Structures are given as C-alpha cells and as structure tokens.
Amino acid sequence: MAFNQVKPLKGYELVMEQLKASILSGAFVPGEKLASVVDLATTFGVGRSTIREALSALKAIGLVEIRQGGGTYVSAELPNEPSDGSSLFARAQSIRELLEVRKILETGCASLAARNRTEADLQGIREELLHMETYLHDEAKGEEADVRFHLKLAGATHNSLLISMMESLSERLHDSMRESRKLWFYGERAEARRLLGEHSDIFEAIRGQREEQAFEAMQAHLGKVEAVLHKAIAEADLEERFDPAKGGE
Structure with missing residues (x-):
C-alpha cells in the first residue's frame, strides 16, 4: 500500500490550529480580545515570535484582526468558509x-x-x-x-x-x-x-x-x-x- 508523506507542522502552525479551533467552536466570540502575545506565549510554552506568526496566519484567513498597539481581536464577522490555514510562509x-x-x-x-x-x-x-x-x-x-x-x-x-x-x-x-x-x-x-x-x-x-x-x-x-x-x-x-x-x- 502506498502512503502519502506526512509533513510535520511547525510550532506556529500548531498554535494557530488550536486558536482557530477555539474561535470556530465559539470558545472565543466575535469581537473578543485575545490574551497578549506575552500571555499566549506563556500559555502555549513557546516564544513570542511563534505567537506572532500564528496570529498573522489567523489574520491572513480572516479569523482575527491585529490592531497595531491595541492587541488582537476575533474578527467581528467570521468568514463563512475559512481557508485551510495556509500560513504566512506557505507562499x-x-x-x-x-x-x-x-x-x-x-x-x-x-x-x-x-x-x-x-x-x-x-x-x-x-x-x-x-x-x-x-x-x-x-x-x-x-x-x-x-x-x-x-x-x-x-x-x-x-x-x-x-x-x-x-x-x-x-x-x-x-x-x-x-x-x-x-x-x-x-x-x-x-x-x-x-x-x-x-x-x-x-x-x-x-x-x-x-x-x-x-x-x-x-x-x-x-x-x-x-x-x-x-x-x-x-x-x-x-x-x-x-x-x-x-x-x-
């Protein structure tokens, strides 16, 4: 039997997938402010750069809004069909x-x-x-x-x-x-x-x-x-x- 190769997810992709699931499940409601980059990094046990990349990926698929100097918020209107989450670096x-x-x-x-x-x-x-x-x-x-x-x-x-x-x-x-x-x-x-x-x-x-x-x-x-x-x-x-x-x- 032939199998397809499995590509391991990067750290920011794992974080992004967890946050994405929380948003789509309603754990975070539209317009809600997410924890700070520092707090999220502590929660996930990763570096701040990993959190920033994850948030940028979520922004790219329309799930969050990043306000410069104002934090990150769940988008007021979520897309009907979020993309497969291709990240900032996928292209x-x-x-x-x-x-x-x-x-x-x-x-x-x-x-x-x-x-x-x-x-x-x-x-x-x-x-x-x-x-x-x-x-x-x-x-x-x-x-x-x-x-x-x-x-x-x-x-x-x-x-x-x-x-x-x-x-x-x-x-x-x-x-x-x-x-x-x-x-x-x-x-x-x-x-x-x-x-x-x-x-x-x-x-x-x-x-x-x-x-x-x-x-x-x-x-x-x-x-x-x-x-x-x-x-x-x-x-x-x-x-x-x-x-x-x-x-x-």
Missing part, C-alpha cells in the same frame, strides 16, 4: 519570485519615471504618499495606497509597455505587498513610518529627476523587503530545527 517561494520580478521591473520604472515625470504625475504619486501617512495604522487602506503608489509611479514612465506589465501584475502586487507588510510589521516589528520613509525617498528622487538615485532608492526598498522575507523564513526554519517537541537538534 514564500511565490512571494520571493514576485519580488525578484519587481526588483527588475520597478527599479527601471523608477529611473524612467525620474526622467519622464510630469507635474501631474508628481501630484498623483504625492497623493498616495499622503494616503499612506494618513493610514499608517490601517493596514488594509495603507496597503491599497502602497499599491497605487507603485502603479502611479509606473504611469509616470509614460511607457505603455511598462505600464501594461505593472497593471498585469496588479493582483499579484496586492498579494505580495499584503504578505510582505505582515512580515515587516509582525516579523521585524518595524515602525510603519520606516516603510513610509522609503517611499518618500523614491518620490523625492523622482521629483528631483535624479534617475540613478531613484533606481537605487527603489532597489534599496525592495531589497529591504526581500531581506525581511529571508530573515522570517530562516527564523521559522531554525525554530523548527531546534524545537524539542519535534525531536529537533
């Missing part, structure tokens, strides 16, 4: 590949936008920067403004092929930014303003028509996102290797 390879494409495509867009931008282009890009600042603590709206920033930047190249390529990636761009912003805020716990600052650097280089600087600012921004991704994956792998419960090293 890591896909995110990494998209980031590689973005580094090639968007660094060129930034450079060309610096050369070809008009005052109308600058106004449009500036508007999205202001939206990002307004919604620093609203992840969904901040993400939407982030995507629009990059699309309007592509529009400033006035190259129809580049614009078309960026628009064709629009849905994937949303997915990439959603996941990388989760990693940014919950993996590295960086301040939202740091992300805004990197976009401001890109904008200022484009406004000053400094092509090389615009290229480098975009490269630095996407390189930072990629580094956070690699770090989060490495930490998750290390945690699994050294988890005594799984017979790790």
Whole structure:
C-alpha cells in the first residue's frame, strides 16, 4: 500500500490550529480580545515570535484582526468558509519570485519615471504618499495606497509597455505587498513610518529627476523587503530545527 508523506507542522502552525479551533467552536466570540502575545506565549510554552506568526496566519484567513498597539481581536464577522490555514510562509517561494520580478521591473520604472515625470504625475504619486501617512495604522487602506503608489509611479514612465506589465501584475502586487507588510510589521516589528520613509525617498528622487538615485532608492526598498522575507523564513526554519517537541537538534 502506498502512503502519502506526512509533513510535520511547525510550532506556529500548531498554535494557530488550536486558536482557530477555539474561535470556530465559539470558545472565543466575535469581537473578543485575545490574551497578549506575552500571555499566549506563556500559555502555549513557546516564544513570542511563534505567537506572532500564528496570529498573522489567523489574520491572513480572516479569523482575527491585529490592531497595531491595541492587541488582537476575533474578527467581528467570521468568514463563512475559512481557508485551510495556509500560513504566512506557505507562499514564500511565490512571494520571493514576485519580488525578484519587481526588483527588475520597478527599479527601471523608477529611473524612467525620474526622467519622464510630469507635474501631474508628481501630484498623483504625492497623493498616495499622503494616503499612506494618513493610514499608517490601517493596514488594509495603507496597503491599497502602497499599491497605487507603485502603479502611479509606473504611469509616470509614460511607457505603455511598462505600464501594461505593472497593471498585469496588479493582483499579484496586492498579494505580495499584503504578505510582505505582515512580515515587516509582525516579523521585524518595524515602525510603519520606516516603510513610509522609503517611499518618500523614491518620490523625492523622482521629483528631483535624479534617475540613478531613484533606481537605487527603489532597489534599496525592495531589497529591504526581500531581506525581511529571508530573515522570517530562516527564523521559522531554525525554530523548527531546534524545537524539542519535534525531536529537533
């Protein structure tokens, strides 16, 4: 008889599954605030990073809301059919590949936008920067403004092929930014303003028509996102290797 290989769950996946079951069973009611990361870590006997990853996974499937500085709450409206719980890192390879494409495509867009931008282009890009600042603590709206920033930047190249390529990636761009912003805020716990600052650097280089600087600012921004991704994956792998419960090293 042939058997399928069994893939052991990581620590955060075990925590996520227990919390998910509690939410779906009604042990936690919609709108209820969960215990703090510190308290949950103590309850489950795991590190805080494991709890954060579990909460991020629950957020990704619509079961909880994470309010920056305000704790974690069970979603007021639970999804009718929660997904199978694919975690923040389950699509890591896909995110990494998209980031590689973005580094090639968007660094060129930034450079060309610096050369070809008009005052109308600058106004449009500036508007999205202001939206990002307004919604620093609203992840969904901040993400939407982030995507629009990059699309309007592509529009400033006035190259129809580049614009078309960026628009064709629009849905994937949303997915990439959603996941990388989760990693940014919950993996590295960086301040939202740091992300805004990197976009401001890109904008200022484009406004000053400094092509090389615009290229480098975009490269630095996407390189930072990629580094956070690699770090989060490495930490998750290390945690699994050294988890005594799984017979790790």
